Amino acid sequence: xxxxxxxxxxxxxxxxxxxxxxxxxxxxxxxxxxxxxxxxxxxxxxxxxxxxxxxxxxxxxxxxxxxxxxxxxxxxxxxxxxxxxxxxxxxxxxxxxxxxxxxxxxxxxxxxxxxxxxxxxxx
Amino acid sequence: xxxxxxxxxxxxxxxxxxxxxxxxxxxxxxxxxxxxxxxxxxxxxxxxxxxxxxxxxxxxxxxxxxxxxxxxxxxxxxxxxxxxxxxxxxxxxxxxxxxxxxxxxxxxxxxxxxxxxxxxxxxxxxxxxxxxxxxxxxxxxxxxxxxxxxxxxxxxxxxxxxxxxxxxxxxxxxxxxxxxxxxxxxxxxxxxxxxxxxxxxxxxxxxxxxxxxxxxxxxxxxxxxxx
Numbered sequence: 620x621x622x623x624x625x626x627x628x629x630x631x632x633x634x635x636x637x638x639x640x641x642x643x644x645x646x647x648x649x650x651x652x653x654x655x656x657x658x659x660x661x662x663x664x665x666x667x668x669x670x671x672x673x674x675x676x677x678x679x680x681x682x683x684x685x686x687x688x689x690x691x692x693x694x695x696x697x698x699x700x701x702x703x704x705x706x707x708x709x710x711x712x713x714x715x716x717x718x719x720x721x722x723x724x725x726x727x728x729x730x731x732x733x734x735x736x737x738x739x740x741x742x
Numbered sequence: 743x744x745x746x747x748x749x750x751x752x753x754x755x756x757x758x759x760x761x762x763x764x765x766x767x768x769x770x771x772x773x774x775x776x777x778x779x780x781x782x783x784x785x786x787x788x789x790x791x792x793x794x795x796x797x798x799x800x801x802x803x804x805x806x807x808x809x810x811x812x813x814x815x816x817x818x819x820x821x822x823x824x825x826x827x828x829x830x831x832x833x834x835x836x837x838x839x840x841x842x843x844x845x846x847x848x849x850x851x852x853x854x855x856x857x858x859x860x861x862x863x864x865x866x867x868x869x870x871x872x873x874x875x876x877x878x879x880x881x882x883x884x885x886x887x888x889x890x891x892x893x894x895x896x897x898x899x900x901x902x903x904x905x906x907x908x909x910x911x912x913x914x915x916x917x918x919x920x921x922x923x924x925x926x927x928x929x930x931x932x933x934x935x936x937x938x939x940x941x942x943x944x945x946x947x948x949x950x951x952x953x954x955x956x957x958x959x960x961x962x963x964x965x966x967x968x969x
Binding site: 640 | 751879906940
């Protein structure tokens with residue numbers, strides 16, 4: 620959901636930075652998206668292509684780094700990836716926010732990001 | 743005299759930005775939270791799909807708690823005031839937030855609604871989100887507690903099909919339990935699905951038509967209904 624709105628934010632930030640740097644062209648853009656957000660990567664790429672059309676960032680390379688969900692346990696000190704429960708009956712994996720070691724609730728430490736990491740420009 | 747290094751035309755530059763694009767909403771949510779704390783007002787965000795019983799739950803919570811607390815309700819919808827009129831009949835300040843075409847409330851809309859009520863004259867605010875189990879999860883509002891309500895008429899897989907909304911759910915309400923047999927839905931299975939996803943989430947079974955179990959929702963939220 621909201622890929623178009625989020626991607627316009629990305630493109631706006633890219634273009635405003637490029638302008639500030641007096642760039643002639645944006646060649647590469649790198650973003651990080653957490654897999655606990657509701658952003659579909661396919662839709663982000665699609666929106667990016669449309670939104671950068673006829674701009675300084677036209678046909679620039681978009682790299683999306685997916686950040687896996689991670690959690691921290693206050694109880695036993697576990698810090699690591701969230702676990703996924705497999706349900707073969709429905710071919711789905713269900714994330715769990717419980718600690719894999721002690722079953723207590725985890726606090727989420729990664730996986731909700733939507734970050735514009737860096738851009739590469741040509742002057 | 744310092745030396746100057748400059749790029750030549752056609753030269754490539756890498757610029758590190760590290761710009762958090764979710765920051766705009768998160769900052770407004772923090773501001774809402776500060777504002778509410780300042781006045782000692784507790785806010786509860788109620789999320790659930792269309793027809794799951796969000797408005798009925800709030801109606802019963804207001805009936806149960808209004809003798810003891812000063813309550814207001816914000817009601818998010820795309821359009822119309824149908825539901826907010828239902829809540830306003832209970833004699834509490836009610837603000838309709840029409841999102842137009844947006845499928846969720848965001849911190850900015852809630853900030854505007856907070857500006858329309860007298861926070862010094864309130865103890866509790868119930869914020870009913872737009873009927874949707876996906877988008878509201880990405881937009882914190884600044885509330886103290888988040889409630890997710892599902893009902894048995896939505897079928898037996900509502901919880902496992904929408905696991906991410908339970909990441910921040912303090913309370914899960916399983917509604918329309920009077921219809922569970924007719925729908926052939928096992929409420930224990932729905933409860934154990936919630937626990938498997940997030941053991942932090944308290945679970946309350948309700949029939950929001952009669953008000954059965956709504957006192958359990960209040961106590962799970964840490965709001966005492968006994969004066």
